[in-house]
Amino acid sequence: MKVVLAALNAKYIHTSLALRYLKAYSQREFDIEIAEYTIKDPVMQVVTDLYLKSPEVLGFSCYIWNIEETIKIIAALKQLKPGLTIVLGGPEVSYDTEYWLRRIPQADFIVMGEGEETFHHLLTEIRGEKRWHEVLGAAYRQGEKLVVNPPRQKLVLDTIPTPHRFAEDVPALPNRVVYFETSRGCPFNCQFCLSSAEVGVRYFDLDRTKRDLEYLVDSGAKLVKFVDRTFNIKRDYAMDIFGHLIKNHGGCTFQFEITADIMRPEVLDFLAGNAPKGLFRFEVGVQSTNEEANRLVERRQNFEKLARTVNKVKEIAAIDQHLDLIAGLPGEDYASFRKTFNDVFALRPEELQLGFLKLLRGTGLRRDAAKYGYVFMEDAPYEMLCNDVLSFDDVIRIKRVEDVLEKYWNAHRLDRTAEYLIRHEFPSAFDFFQEFGDYWEKRGWSRIGHQLEDLFSRLQAFLAERGIAGYETALGLMKLDYFLNHKFKPRKIWWDFTLGKNGQAELLRLVAREPGLLSPELAGTEWNERELHKWAMVEVLPFDLTVYEESGELVPEETLLLVLYGGEGSGGGDGAGARYYSAPLGQVVKGGSLGLGSK
Structure with missing residues (x-):
């Protein structure tokens, strides 16, 4: 058969x-x-x-x-x-x-x-x-x-043969995501989640789990995602797996769903002292910081402890964190969700996933949907449209936040610019993404495609029309972010260079002759003028970039920015990655009579 x-x-x-x-x-x-x-x-x-x-x-x-x-x-x-x-x-x-x-x-x-x-x-x-x-x-x-028919009793997990040993899977392992579980079930009872329908947590044998992971790593897997609903619920088991992977990772990356407010300090200390950068990624389901919303869905969460864990992991600097939010939970209106967003964004996760509540079949929240006035899609994915405290107009606006959040923050295209705008030009992170999202929709950009340079030029148009006080500062940071989005010297830019071609050529000639004027790091290199024309971009920023990056202070002083994309003089080759150097323009030119005039 x-x-x-x-x-x-x-x-x-x-x-x-x-x-x-x-x-x-x-x-x-x-x-x-x-x-x-x-x-x-x-x-x-x-x-x-x-x-x-x-x-x-x-x-x-x-x-x-x-x-x-x-x-x-x-x-x-x-x-x-x-x-x-x-x-x-x-x-x-x-x-x-x-x-x-x-x-x-x-x-x-x-x-x-x-x-x-x-x-x-x-x-x-x-x-x-x-x-x-x-x-x-x-x-x-x-x-x-x-x-x-009546349901079947739950299996003893170790009676299930391993699903990870099929020879036909091996050729594709380096290019596919491998999903892996060490346990089934969840200790929590969140009423929007199907895991709440199953009581208790069962574990696979630890030695078997290690053997399967070793097999996958040895066979070429590059990304393994653990699907355990709360990987760190059993501290000793989690510690054993973390330690095993640190010793036997083979260049593979491992992603876990963790509950941050129960993460023990000794686990964090162990990771801080042993985990190499890029080995682990953590996904943290925050969902909401509204205590009433969490109570209504039977979700136990201590946000203070959660934030402490997220900040500690951030200090480790070796583990990327993906934090999740759910818009549309019962009892959370637009103003409350704005606060939830800002509370969580303040933690500066590498990725902040904004999702919308789905009324899944089999969940308690779907059963109680009428109690909270939910209107939701009848067919999958059963996404909520509105409830008694969040109108569909509110949902539409929050979706605009989601759109620009994905394009700009989660894609890490404008990290420096976004940080500056949120800290200095907008009342909060949510307000920046909301205003920009509204502007994006008003211009009809959601219905057309975009290239990288379009994302920058559209942000520039928004900031210019809004009339922010630090427009020139933001523009300077946008230029740096744009340069650093490229592994190779960009062929297209979306602004007019501050200097004309003659001025740029004069500066490159000076840097080639005396690289130490720009940066001590360049003093020992052997860039010649021809290489710089091939591998470098040069621009003038209206503020001292070094001071800003070290202290956050904005000192209005014209600053030369040089971005290098590899090349012979750097000891690297094509695609070696962008590196940048800056110094006050007056310090570089030393009062000399360079042809730095406009076009």
């Missing part, structure tokens, strides 16, 4: 851990093939590929991001092969199961919840006696009747 397990992943680089668990559990008795696609693949292309695999049983892993596309594929395949047995599983169909059987008449079975043993039992009955009523955790059709 040929079995194909399929999933539509959100992106090509993603992989389906669920399919690999199912195959590992049943492959000794059944011929199972994994077929992965993305939600952007054309439906007919996926249908054709699956049809040509000639499955007798076809299983789909269903989530909120792929269910609608999956339904289209199922409908087409069932028309082409009416005798094909279709099995659905995954969190999207594990709740309101009768609804899904009615909505997807082409589906023969649904596997609910943890699926390894249930799916194996179901395959055994499909091939054998067809005693569907004995398959705990399955739902099926009995003529016109829909039958939902």
Whole structure:
């Protein structure tokens, strides 16, 4: 019996851990093939590929991001092969199961919840006696009747074979995200999350976990994302894994979801003293700093302790942090969300993810949606549209914040500029992103594409029209940020150089002759004028950059900025990365009569 397990992943680089668990559990008795696609693949292309695999049983892993596309594929395949047995599983169909059987008449079975043993039992009955009523955790059709069997007991995790040892996965490991779990379940009861439906936390054997991680690293994996809902809930287990990965990382990066307000000081001290830069990334679900909103969704969180942990990790400087917010929680209006955003942005995470509440099937918040006046999308992803304290107009405006936050802060395109604007020119971080997002939408830019230089020129237009006091300072920082966004000398700029070509040439000639005038670091290098013309960009800023970077003080003094992009004199080559140097212009020219006039 040929079995194909399929999933539509959100992106090509993603992989389906669920399919690999199912195959590992049943492959000794059944011929199972994994077929992965993305939600952007054309439906007919996926249908054709699956049809040509000639499955007798076809299983789909269903989530909120792929269910609608999956339904289209199922409908087409069932028309082409009416005798094909279709099995659905995954969190999207594990709740309101009768609804899904009615909505997807082409589906023969649904596997609910943890699926390894249930799916194996179901395959055994499909091939054998067809005693569907004995398959705990399955739902099926009995003529016109829909039958939902009782749930199956949770598995002892170490009875599940490892999903990480398939030879066919090895060639793609360096270019794909590997999803990995050391435990199942969550100790918390947040009513917007499906993890609240499962009580308790179960762990895989520690030695087995280490062996699997070693195998993945030795096989070329470059990014492993742990899907444990709270990786650090069991301190000794987490410490053991951290220590093992520090010793055996092989250049791989590991990402964890942590609960920051329960992170123990000794764990942070250990990481500070041992974790190399770039080895670990932490994802911290803050969601809201509104205590009433957290109470209403049964979320326990001490923001003071959370902030202390995030700041301590930031001091370590070796671990990037990704902090999550949810707009639309009950009891949190626009003003409160503004405060939540500013509270969390003040921690300066490397990435701040702003998401919107989704009323997921199976969650307590969906059950109580009417209590809080929720209006939400009827189909996946069930995103909230408004509630009794947050209007749809408010939601629209917050989405504009999300848009420019992604483009400018999370993409790290204007770190210095954004920091200056937030500290000196706008009442708060939220106000900057909100005003800019409103301006962006008003100009219709959300409906057209953009290149890197467009992002800078559009910010310049916004700041000029708003009339900020430090416009020239912001413009100078934008120029530096633009230069540093390139690994190679940029061919295009979005402003008019302060100096004409003659002035730039004179300065490059002077730097080539006496590099120490600009920076002691350049004194021992051997840049010649030809190399500088090839590898350098030069501009004049209206303030002393060195003083500003060291103290935050703005000293109005014309300053020469030189940005180098590799080259022979630097000892580097193409793409060696941008490095910059600055010094007061008067110090560099030494009162000489250089041709620094305008164009």
